[in-house]
Amino acid sequence: xxxxxxxxxxxxxxxxxxxxxxxxxxxxxxxxxxxxxxxxxxxxxxxxxxxxxxxxxxxxxxxxxxxxxxxxxxxxxxxxxxxxxxxxxxxxxxxxxxxxxxxxxxxxxxxxxxxxxxxxxxxxxxxxxxxxxxxxxxxxxxxxxxxxxxxxxxxxxxxxxxxxxxxxxxxxxxxxxxxxxxxxxxxxxxxxxxxxxxxxxxxxxxxxxxxxxxxxxxxxxxxxxxxxxxxxxxxxxxxxxxxxxxxxxxxxxxxxxxxxxxxxxxxxxxxxxxxxxxxxxxxxxxxxxxxxxxxxxxxxxxxxxxxxxxxxxxxxxxxxxxxxxxxxxxxxxxxxx
Numbered sequence: 011x012x013x014x015x016x017x018x019x020x021x022x023x024x025x026x027x028x029x030x031x032x033x034x035x036x037x038x039x040x041x042x043x044x045x046x047x048x049x050x051x052x053x054x055x056x057x058x059x060x061x062x063x064x065x066x067x068x069x070x071x072x073x074x075x076x077x078x079x080x081x082x083x084x085x086x087x088x089x090x091x092x093x094x095x096x097x098x099x100x101x102x103x104x105x106x107x108x109x110x111x112x113x114x115x116x117x118x119x120x121x122x123x124x125x126x127x128x129x130x131x132x133x134x135x136x137x138x139x140x141x142x143x144x145x146x147x148x149x150x151x152x153x154x155x156x157x158x159x160x161x162x163x164x165x166x167x168x169x170x171x172x173x174x175x176x177x178x179x180x181x182x183x184x185x186x187x188x189x190x191x192x193x194x195x196x197x198x199x200x201x202x203x204x205x206x207x208x209x210x211x212x213x214x215x216x217x218x219x220x221x222x223x224x225x226x227x228x229x230x231x232x233x234x235x236x237x238x239x240x241x242x243x244x245x246x247x248x249x250x251x252x253x254x255x256x257x258x259x260x261x262x263x264x265x266x267x268x269x270x271x272x273x274x275x276x277x278x279x280x281x282x283x284x285x286x287x288x289x290x291x292x293x294x295x296x297x298x299x300x301x302x303x304x305x306x307x308x309x310x311x312x313x314x315x316x317x318x319x320x321x322x323x324x325x326x327x328x329x330x331x332x333x334x335x336x337x338x339x340x341x342x343x344x345x346x347x
Contacts, residue, residue, distance in 0.1 A: 046073075047249055050080045051236075052090050052099035055188070056278075058208050058290055059130045060103060060234065061300060064278045065260035065271060074259075075252030087161065091237075094119065100242055101253060105162050106235030106311075107318045110330040118240040120335040123254045123342075124306050126234035128299030131156075131163050131204040133222030134213040136195060140202065142221045146174035149222065155184045155191040155200035162233060163204055165317045166224055172320070207290035208282055215286055225297040230310035233299070243335065251338050258304040258342040265302050268295060305339040 053060055063081070066072055072079045082099060084090030090104035095117060109119040133154070141148065149171075157163040164185060171178050184200045191203035192213055202221060205213065210220060224231075236253065243250050264271040272291045276284055294300040311334060318324035 046076055046078050047252075048078045048080065049101065049249060049253070050082060050099040051101045051103060051253075052082050052084045052093040053103040054087060054090050054105075054234075055083045055085060057206060058275060058279060058287070059126050059206055059294065059299065061264065061271065061275055061278075061291065061294070062125055062257050062260040062304075063103065065263055065274050066256040068274045068277065069260065069263060071256035071259040072252070075256050077249065077252050077256070091119070094237065094239060100246075100249070101236055101238050103234060103236050105314075106232055106237060106333070107314055107324060107330070109235075109237050110315065110324055110333045111318070113329045113333055114325060119237050119333070120240050120243055121232075121235040121237040121306065121333055122243065122250055122335050123236045123257055123304040123339045124232060124234075124301045124310075125236055125257065126299055127230065127232065127301035127307065127310060128297060129162070129166055129224035129228045129231040129233055130206055130294065130299040131166065131224045132207075132210040132220050132293075133202045133204050134192075134195075134210050134218045134220055135202045136213075136218045137201060140221050142219070144223075144226055146170050146227075147177040149181045149202070150177065150179040152181050152201040153184050153199070154181060155186050155194045155203040157188050157191075158185045160321075160323060162317070165321055165323075166228070167204060169317050169320055170227070207294055208279070208286050211286045211289040211293065212283070214289070215283065223297065225299055228313055230307045230313060232306060232310040232314045235306070247338075251341065254304055254338040255342045255346060258339070258346050261301055261303055262346070264295065264300055268292070271295075303339070303343050305343050306334055306336060 067079060084093050084104065087105040087108050090102045091108040091112060093099045094102040103125055106121040109121055112119055154167055156167045164183065167183050171181055186194050191205055194200045195203050214220065238250060272288050275287045275291050279287060315324065315327055315330040319327055324330065
C-alpha cells in the first residue's frame with residue numbers, strides 16, 4: 011500500500027505558503043437590485059454524490075442568497091483543502107477531516123455544513139461466487155479495490171480490515187486511481203471494487219452485483235462537508251450563511267421532489283445513462299447518504315474522525331471537536347422551515 015505521507019505533506023506545504031487570501035468580490039447590481047457576491051467553491055470533482063451542490067445551482071438557490079458561484083475541482087481531498095488554504099477558493103467540499111488535520115498543523119478551518127451524510131461506497135463484483143454480506147467476514151481472502159490513500163475510500167477499508175482481523179483472512183486492499191476500479195475488476199486485478207454512485211449502478215447495469223455497503227456498516231458518517239478558513243467565516247458571516255441556506259434548500263428539494271432531483275442529475279451528467287442516474291439517486295436517498303438537512307450529525311462526525319485517528323492521520327480528537335461550527339446550519343434549518 012502506498013504511503014499517505016506525500017498527500018498529508020501537501021497540506022503542510024499549502025499552510026506554510028498561505029499568507030493572505032482573497033475574499034469574495036461584490037458586483038454592483040442595477041439600482042434597486044441586490045448586490046451579488048462572487049465566490050468560488052472548490053469541490054473534489056464533479057461527483058454525483060455532491061448532488062445538493064448541483065441542485066442549489068440548478069434551482070437558483072445560490073442566487074436567491076445573493077451569491078454567484080464558480081465551481082472548480084481540486085482533484086483530491088488534500089488538494090481541495092489546499093485550494094481553500096491558498097485563497098483559490100473561499101469554500102471547499104471534500105473530506106472534512108482534512109480541516110481537523112490542518113488545525114493540528116496550525117491552520118484553523120471550520121466545517122459549516124454537511125454535503126454527504128453517509129459513507130457512499132458500495133462493493134461491486136462480477137464474480138457470482140462472491141455473495142452479498144453485511145459483515146466484514148464476507149470479505150475474507152478477497153482483493154478489494156479502493157481509491158488511493160489517503161482517500162476516505164481507502165481509509166474506510168483499511169479500518170474495516172484492521173478491526174476485523176483475523177476474520178477477514180488474507181483480504182487486502184488493491185489501490186487504484188479514481189475511474190480505474192471497474193477496469194481492475196475486469197482485468198482480474200481485484201475481486202471487489204468499492205465504488206461511488208453512479209459507477210456502482212453502471213456496473214450493475216453491466217451485470218455486476220452489489221455485495222457490500224459502507225452505508226449499512228457505518229451508519230451516520232460525515233463523508234463530505236463544506237468548509238472555509240476560520241478567518242474567512244469570521245469576516246464573511248452573511249456569505250457563509252447564504253451558502254449553507256442554499257444547500258439546505260437543495261436538500262429539502264431532493265427529498266420532497268425525488269423526480270426533480272433525478273432530472274437535475276441528468277442535466278448535470280448528460281453523458282451517463284438516464285436509468286443509471288435514476289437508480290443511483292434512488293440509492294443515495296434510500297440509504298440516507300443524501301442528507302435531509304445541511305446540519306451536521308455529531309455521531310456521523312465522530313465516526314468519521316475515528317477513521318483518521320485510527321490510521322494516525324489525526325493525532326488529537328480535540329482538534330476535530332473544535333472544527334465543527336453548527337451555528338450556520340442550525341440557523342438554516344430553523345429559519346427555512
